[in-house]
Amino acid sequence: MPSLVVDEFEIERPHLLSVAYRMLGSRAEAEDAVQEAWLRYHRAREAGEDIRDLRGWLTTITGRICLDVLKSARVRREAYPGQWLPEPVVSRLDDPAERVTQRQEVSLALLVVLEKLTPEQRVAVVLHDAFAVPFEEVAEVLHTSVAAARQHASRGRKAIADGQARNTADRTEQRKVLEAFLTAASSGDLHALAAVLAPDVVTIGDGGGVVSAGRNPIFGAEKVARFWAGVLRRLQREAESVSVEPVLVNGDAGILVAGRYPDGRELLSVLAVAVADGRVTALYNQLNPAKLGSVGDR
Structure with missing residues (x-):
């Protein structure tokens, strides 16, 4: 694989990790999902596929992978002993290298309520609301119609508004x-x-x-x-x-x-x-x- 292709993917890796972590609430699962996205990207390049919008293509692929993970994780988490909380992202107050990352983090309060959504609602809300993916592409990820994708997002937003702990302080x-x-x-x-x-x-x-x-x-x-x-x-x-x-x-x-x-x-x-x-x-x-x-x- 040419180093340019590897470099292209590595540039997008932080973005993809952010997408996957919001969907899955687990850094380990997010890293696995992004690695799978890399393998699919590798295969697509080897097959000569023309990828014009790399970030959009990779975001869509990562969304599909996360949707499958969420569906299987739902069964595991129903059998989880006690309450399930996301894997936290911890950084020190005085670490300047973390400042950009901190501004991009999603709060535990939001991740906790995202866990209550259906896999389809969570993917729709994260892709469209957090990363501005058009509903036409969200529908492709969910293998459904654009109207259904919009409905998943609408129901997800309502569940978030009804269930998220208030967290307005700086x-x-x-x-x-x-x-x-x-x-x-x-x-x-x-x-x-x-x-x-x-x-x-x-x-x-x-x-x-x-x-x-x-x-x-x-x-x-x-x-x-x-x-x-x-x-x-x-x-x-x-x-x-x-x-x-x-x-x-x-x-x-x-x-x-x-x-x-x-x-x-x-x-x-x-x-x-x-x-x-x-x-x-x-x-x-x-x-x-x-x-x-x-x-x-x-």
């Missing part, structure tokens, strides 16, 4: 609210803790059946306050040398918690928040080691 406000939350939770002051939580706040933990994280979401300021006060008390009592590092999680404020238990078990989690009107509207706690491999290597 990063400065997010960090301020997150710090207030951590201070109140560490002190065990339930009144102060509830004061920084929205009345309809939700907390979701993903332990993958390996780490205890709670099998169901917890709703409401009082219940969420009691839950997190208990979590912090347990960490203070049981864990050793715990570090809490402010980070960006999918471009939003979050923390990376690392440490170890006396029996040698590793403690590693990533907590992200959604914030609106000065209060936390959602907390997403990723504890599944299978989704934190790259975080642990930081």
Whole structure:
């Protein structure tokens, strides 16, 4: 394969990873999808196929691959132990190399609600709304009519509007609210803790059946306050040398918690928040080691 063809694809790889991650919510699955897109591109070039709009062609191919993955993943995730959260993209606050990437990240709040869409709705919304793919091409990816593709996108948008946690604060406000939350939770002051939580706040933990994280979401300021006060008390009592590092999680404020238990078990989690009107509207706690491999290597 001529190096020019390889170079052409590598230029598009970051874009394709962004497309696939929004569709799949998993960096590992996104990378696999993009690698499959490369193989199909390789075969098309060898066959002499005339590809005039490379980005458009590759985006369409990646969309088709992700649609197939979503259909099979739906069965796996229905059998997933407990709650399923996306694999987080974690970056340090002071890393200038990450700044462009951070601006392009999609929030966990959006990825969580995207998971509730049908595969067709998710592909239609991501391709058209996030990457401006015309509905004629979206229809080709979905193997349906243009009218049906529009309907998938419309229903997906409605589900997002109805289900997404409010997340309107900028990063400065997010960090301020997150710090207030951590201070109140560490002190065990339930009144102060509830004061920084929205009345309809939700907390979701993903332990993958390996780490205890709670099998169901917890709703409401009082219940969420009691839950997190208990979590912090347990960490203070049981864990050793715990570090809490402010980070960006999918471009939003979050923390990376690392440490170890006396029996040698590793403690590693990533907590992200959604914030609106000065209060936390959602907390997403990723504890599944299978989704934190790259975080642990930081």
